[in-house]
Amino acid sequence: MGIYFTVLSSGSTGNATVIQHGGTSLMIDAGLSAKRLEALFLEREISGTELDGILVTHEHSDHIKGLGAMSRKYNLPIYANTNTWAALEKSVGAIPEENRRVFETGEKHDFGSLRVESFGISHDAAEPVGYTFDDGSEKLSVATDLGYMSDKVRDAISDSDVLVLEANHDVELLRMGRYPWNTKRRILSDIGHLSNEAAGAALSELMNGRIKRTYLAHLSRDHNMMDLAKMSVRDAMESRGCFYRDHEFKLCDTYYDRPTPWDRVGEP
Numbered sequence: 678m679g680i681y682f683t684v685l686s687s688g689s690t691g692n693a694t695v696i697q698h699g700g701t702s703l704m705i706d707a708g709l710s711a712k713r714l715e716a717l718f719l720e721r722e723i724s725g726t727e728l729d730g731i732l733v734t735h736e737h738s739d740h741i742k743g744l745g746a747m748s749r750k751y752n753l754p755i756y757a758n759t760n761t762w763a764a765l766e767k768s769v770g771a772i773p774e775e776n777r778r779v780f781e782t783g784e785k786h787d788f789g790s791l792r793v794e795s796f797g798i799s800h801d802a803a804e805p806v807g808y809t810f811d812d813g814s815e816k817l818s819v820a821t822d823l824g825y826m827s828d829k830v831r832d833a834i835s836d837s838d839v840l841v842l843e844a845n846h847d848v849e850l851l852r853m854g855r856y857p858w859n860t861k862r863r864i865l866s867d868i869g870h871l872s873n874e875a876a877g878a879a880l881s882e883l884m885n886g887r888i889k890r891t892y893l894a895h896l897s898r899d900h901n902m903m904d905l906a907k908m909s910v911r912d913a914m915e916s917r918g919c920f921y922r923d924h925e926f927k928l929c930d931t932y933y934d935r936p937t938p939w940d941r942v943g944e945p
């Protein structure tokens with residue numbers, strides 16, 4: 678059957694990823710306007726009516742901007758943990774009871790033969806999470822908006838075939854950049870965003886022969902570039918003794934303004 682996914686958009690201007698497995702179709706986050714999400718759906722031949730629900734990572738607007746509108750338009754259940762529900766309530770508009778699905782972080786939920794699990798991440802939101810998608814032979818993990826990679830996150834995602842992992846900023850570019858000092862401090866903190874260097878360090882500990890691809894996600898447009906991110910992540914891995922050949926492991930692009938191609942998680 679296979680797990681297929683496309684990162685529709687990634688970054689502070691809006692995040693959304695669609696995962697398909699057999700008859701199941703899920704979206705993680707809806708951080709762009711409904712109009713923009715529908716345009717991205719068209720590019721990847723996704724129909725809103727075929728979605729089974731929207732899984733929310735946390736309540737920041739770049740993750741929930743179109744959440745209420747998409748849920749209402751396509752009658753989609755919204756899945757979020759208790760504290761995230763409380764935090765997004767005022768931004769999402771009216772959602773009927775049957776489309777309010779509340780889970781506890783760490784709970785497993787099966788959509789057909791696709792097992793979805795959430796895991797807690799460290800970010801300045803009410804109860805932020807990442808997600809894993811596992812059908813018993815293929816596993817995809819999505820972890821963005823995390824200040825650091827905890828042992829728990831590492832354990833949750835280490836047996837994945839493919840990762841979508843944040844590489845938000847180059848630390849020096851951020852330090853020299855135009856953001857106010859408080860914002861810089863927040864981004865650099867344990868409840869901020871993962872730098873290129875930190876993403877590479879985390880990957881060097883995660884590499885176990887199973888992870889074949891990592892999509893670098895949530896890049897800052899002010900303090901990063903895809904080529905720089907790839908180079909820094911690879912450098913950080915190699916400086917920790919983690920060398921790889923291109924046919925064994927790839928770093929892949931995500932974009933803020935266009936979707937990634939459909940990828941099958943189990944493909945070599």
Ligand SMILES: O=c1ccn([C@@H]2O[C@@H]3COP(=O)(O)O[C@H]3[C@H]2O)c(=O)[nH]1
Nearest residue numbers: 689845860863864870896897898899
């Ligand atoms: O006090 C703060 C701290 C941070 N931020 C966000 O963190 C993001 C990091 O990536 P970026 O550079 O694309 O954009 C940044 C901002 O959107 C914010 O809005 N307010």
